[in-house]
Amino acid sequence: MKLIVDNMSCQHCVKTITNAIKNIDSNAQVTVDLAKKEVTINGGTISQEEAIKAIDEAGYQFVSIGY
Structure with a gap:
């Protein structure tokens, strides 16, 4: 799944979001593209709902589903 997320700008953001997802599902493979905000x-x-909630709770803003 691809999610568009706002407020990401650095490697700290990448690590925070990756950890938020992996705390729920350690088998998930997470890739964060800062330029595309994906x-x-x-x-x-x-x-998808769990991922959006984890991203929101980590302090980032889910914008939309990516394609």
């Missing part, structure tokens, strides 16, 4: 999650069993 968080891509592959593998694992995390649902």
Whole structure:
């Protein structure tokens, strides 16, 4: 799944979002593209709703689903 997330600007943001997702599903593969403001999650069993909630709770703003 691809999620568009606002407020990401540095490697600290990448680490925070990656850890937030992996705390829910350690098998998820997380890739963060700061330029595109995309968080891509592959593998694992995390649902879209769980991922959005984790990103929000980490202090970042979910914008939309990416394609």
